[in-house]
Amino acid sequence: xxxxxxxxxxxxxxxxxxxxxxxxYVEEAGEGTPLLCLHTAGADGRQYRGLMNDERxxxxxxxxxxxxxxxxxxxxxxxxxxxxxxxxxxxxTTMILAVVDAxxxxxxxxxxxxxxxxxxxxxxxxxxxxxxxxxxxxxxAHVDPYYDLNFLHRPDVHGGEVAxxxxxxxxGPDAPDxxxxxxxxxxxxxxxxxxKGDLYFYKIDGxxxxxIAEIDTKRxxxxxxxxxxxxxxxxxxxxxxxxxxxxxxATIMKGLGHxxxxxxxxxxxxxLLPVLEKISGR
Amino acid sequence: MIETLxxxxxxxxxxxxRGRFLTTTxxxxxxxxxWLISIHEGRIVSVTKGPFVMPSSSFALRTSEAEWDRFCxxxxxxxxxxxxxxxxxxxxxAEGELQIFMANLRYFKEALGKLRREGAAA
Numbered sequence: 001x002x003x004x005x006x007x008x009x010x011x012x013x014x015x016x017x018x019x020x021x022x023x024x025y026v027e028e029a030g031e032g033t034p035l036l037c038l039h040t041a042g043a044d045g046r047q048y049r050g051l052m053n054d055e056r057x058x059x060x061x062x063x064x065x066x067x068x069x070x071x072x073x074x075x076x077x078x079x080x081x082x083x084x085x086x087x088x089x090x091x092x093t094t095m096i097l098a099v100v101d102a103x104x105x106x107x108x109x110x111x112x113x114x115x116x117x118x119x120x121x122x123x124x125x126x127x128x129x130x131x132x133x134x135x136x137x138x139x140x141a142h143v144d145p146y147y148d149l150n151f152l153h154r155p156d157v158h159g160g161e162v163a164x165x166x167x168x169x170x171x172g173p174d175a176p177d178x179x180x181x182x183x184x185x186x187x188x189x190x191x192x193x194x195x196k197g198d199l200y201f202y203k204i205d206g207x208x209x210x211x212i213a214e215i216d217t218k219r220x221x222x223x224x225x226x227x228x229x230x231x232x233x234x235x236x237x238x239x240x241x242x243x244x245x246x247x248x249x250a251t252i253m254k255g256l257g258h259x260x261x262x263x264x265x266x267x268x269x270x271x272l273l274p275v276l277e278k279i280s281g282r
Numbered sequence: 283m284i285e286t287l288x289x290x291x292x293x294x295x296x297x298x299x300r301g302r303f304l305t306t307t308x309x310x311x312x313x314x315x316x317w318l319i320s321i322h323e324g325r326i327v328s329v330t331k332g333p334f335v336m337p338s339s340s341f342a343l344r345t346s347e348a349e350w351d352r353f354c355x356x357x358x359x360x361x362x363x364x365x366x367x368x369x370x371x372x373x374x375x376a377e378g379e380l381q382i383f384m385a386n387l388r389y390f391k392e393a394l395g396k397l398r399r400e401g402a403a404a
Binding site for chain 2 (some may be wrong): 146147148151156157158161162164165166168169170173228229230231232234235
């Protein structure tokens, strides 16, 4: 039996962020319009394996995903052991723009899910000129905490087990078992307190409700795709964002959940490919 | 229906193995009915229906009949498909020493998911 190789190439990038040296892992596949992919809280860029392995996407797009510092194969910065990881809106935005600059990406399309979808709304509002279009997956303006976040980082609860158990119900009922459990495995692999630190942005610091209506889709087109079974960022919350932003387009994806690109890439691509075609036609 | 939990859980060797460090008794309240469910090293040892005078449990899960009925559908609708979905909508209350519940969350989700009609997994 011979091995086959996926078209995905991974590299480590040395990058200064927030005045400190960082080692950031970047994967990419394909050629063409850059498509920068932002993973969810507590996971990493492997969530976009379905896009990077699909020729319908990669023949016209250079698909790029980086693991945020502290996530996946990226490292935390030196000194991490003496601090608490806590993601803020300002840090998140700075990081994305730094990666765009470092990779010399010319007005990429950005696609982000969950916290990535939320920061995509921030980017659409604050830096529309930097992006060709923005695709928000599970992108709500705010999520109320619905469990005690301290359970994500305490010594008498296994962080990986509880993180995956908390999000398992967010996967849609039609997800293939293989994809569902690979998605949850990424959560099980998160570092101590990292999921909790991401949720500081998602549930507290990144609330953008008061400014959402200021997004100008004439400057940067905005597409919203959300799974029907997501009870974290619900379809109602996505539609509320869409109704607040003139010119935005929203689709609720039947049977899918909070991790559409990862839990069920085949079904998700049925929704994504038409959006990419629309963007390329503009 | 709740009484079948013992057999349904104990027949799943993987689930029992996952719960091998779990020994506790929790209370399940659905509408006006209440049960104490005792677990020893991942196996359900008893499901006892109330009413009780002074029930003692590590934690309690409380919801309505209508919400529980939807949770137990073979394919629950969005918002009823998971214990955390019910908690998010404030229609399931989790009270007591929740460290035990959260440290074994996957076990409890999958165990109670056994009560779905036609035995579909959580």
